[in-house]
Amino acid sequence: MTNDKRASGKIPVTVVTGFLGAGKTTLLRHVLTQPHGRRIAVIVNEFGSLGIDGSLLRSCGIEGCRDEDIVELANGCLCCTVADDFLPTMQALIDRDDPPEHVVIETSGLALPKPLLKAFGWPGIRTRMTVDGVVTLVDGPAFVEGRFADDPEAVAAQRAADPSLDHDNPLVEVFEDQLASADLVVLGKTDLMTSDAVVAAEKAVQEQVARFSSRHVPVLKTSEGRIDASVLLGIGAAAEDDLSARPSSHDGADDHEHDDFDSFVVTVPEQTDIVAFVAHLEQVAGRFDLLRIKGFVPVAGKARRLAVQGVGTRFRHEFDAPRTADLTEGHLVVIGRHGLDREAIEAALKTQG
Numbered sequence: 093m094t095n096d097k098r099a100s101g102k103i104p105v106t107v108v109t110g111f112l113g114a115g116k117t118t119l120l121r122h123v124l125t126q127p128h129g130r131r132i133a134v135i136v137n138e139f140g141s142l143g144i145d146g147s148l149l150r151s152c153g154i155e156g157c158r159d160e161d162i163v164e165l166a167n168g169c170l171c172c173t174v175a176d177d178f179l180p181t182m183q184a185l186i187d188r189d190d191p192p193e194h195v196v197i198e199t200s201g202l203a204l205p206k207p208l209l210k211a212f213g214w215p216g217i218r219t220r221m222t223v224d225g226v227v228t229l230v231d232g233p234a235f236v237e238g239r240f241a242d243d244p245e246a247v248a249a250q251r252a253a254d255p256s257l258d259h260d261n262p263l264v265e266v267f268e269d270q271l272a273s274a275d276l277v278v279l280g281k282t283d284l285m286t287s288d289a290v291v292a293a294e295k296a297v298q299e300q301v302a303r304f305s306s307r308h309v310p311v312l313k314t315s316e317g318r319i320d321a322s323v324l325l326g327i328g329a330a331a332e333d334d335l336s337a338r339p340s341s342h343d344g345a346d347d348h349e350h351d352d353f354d355s356f357v358v359t360v361p362e363q364t365d366i367v368a369f370v371a372h373l374e375q376v377a378g379r380f381d382l383l384r385i386k387g388f389v390p391v392a393g394k395a396r397r398l399a400v401q402g403v404g405t406r407f408r409h410e411f412d413a414p415r416t417a418d419l420t421e422g423h424l425v426v427i428g429r430h431g432l433d434r435e436a437i438e439a440a441l442k443t444q445g
């Protein structure tokens with residue numbers, strides 16, 4: 093925390109943003125397990141209706157991290173529910189007998205950060221909190237694969253037809269907004285990249301950031317979210333006073349929707365063969381071009397639940413918290429671009445082999 097912030101008496105708030113599956117929760121887990129010497133409250137927002145990330149954070153047994161310090165806002169994107177959910181939550185934190193010394197907000201992977209930053213200008217919040225910094229996670233391999241880049245020929249053709257159109261790719265729009273808001277960019281998952289690709293990606297990210305922002309925005313590289321807490325917390329940006337330097341594709345719009353993306357929950361039976369199950373998920377994710385699958389699944393004979401995570405077709409799984417009696421079947425959140433064939437995806441996920 094900078095001396096300025098201490099003197100202002102405002103609680104610093106770090107906003108962690110980044111596209112679906114970029115590694116935000118992983119980064120947060122790493123920060124929370126480091127000795128950071130402050131009472132941190134975490135607000136986790138998810139696009140899907142299940143609070144997976146909050147549950148993952150709670151289950152990692154971080155010493156001194158109390159249940160009430162992890163607040164889940166699981167019904168929709170924070171950027172759309174600012175007045176209904178976010179402001180009362182922040183007010184409740186401020187009004188605690190032992191208010192947090194730092195708040196970290198993990199936004200949903202589809203959130204546009206700007207509406208959230210604007211909320212820190214609201215009376216009641218403005219005098220008590222300040223946005224210490226916006227940290228934007230970039231999924232290195234996905235970036236290198238060009239998932240957040242417009243097809244230049246398609247854009248040129250589109251612009252010729254309608255000059256007011258920027259791009260037709262909602263992934264690009266969300267990604268660019270998240271980069272444009274950043275005070276610090278973290279290029280993650282470098283363990284999955286060659287060293288040449290890391291160097292090229294770092295340069296390309298820096299160029300992208302410079303397109304949106306004249307501010308100096310450092311780009312750090314990491315894997316498994318290993319960034320020192322002292323680098324992330326205490327940036328001292330006061331981003332709420334600096335909104336015009338953080339352009340958004342939705343500036344000027346009164347409202348925005350997330351109807352470019354769909355999400356639903358699928359239940360699956362208890363599993364016996366984890367390798368076959370995960371291979372099946374990979375196959376379904378590829379067949380339907382899904383962006384994200386994540387959830388918890390019971391496995392026969394295992395005392396712990398299986399946490400399953402897919403970003404595109406890249407899956408990981410681990411046994412994390414003890415399996416509870418009510419976990420009789422698995423729940424998977426599925427997220428993809430608008431127009432998903434829900435029935436077919438559900439059927440495919442439920443029928444394996």
Ligand SMILES: Nc1nc2c(ncn2[C@@H]2O[C@H](COP(=O)(O)OP(=O)(O)OP(=O)(O)O)[C@@H](O)[C@H]2O)c(=O)[nH]1
Pocket residue numbers: 110111112113114115116117118119145200201280281282283284314315316317384401402403407408
């Ligand atoms: N190989 C590798 N995998 C990573 C790294 N960071 C995160 N992951 C994996 O990527 C998947 C998504 O990570 P999360 O931390 O849940 O990503 P997120 O941004 O919180 O995801 P959403 O909240 O759904 O947007 C998980 O399976 C992680 O284990 C990394 O540095 N290297």
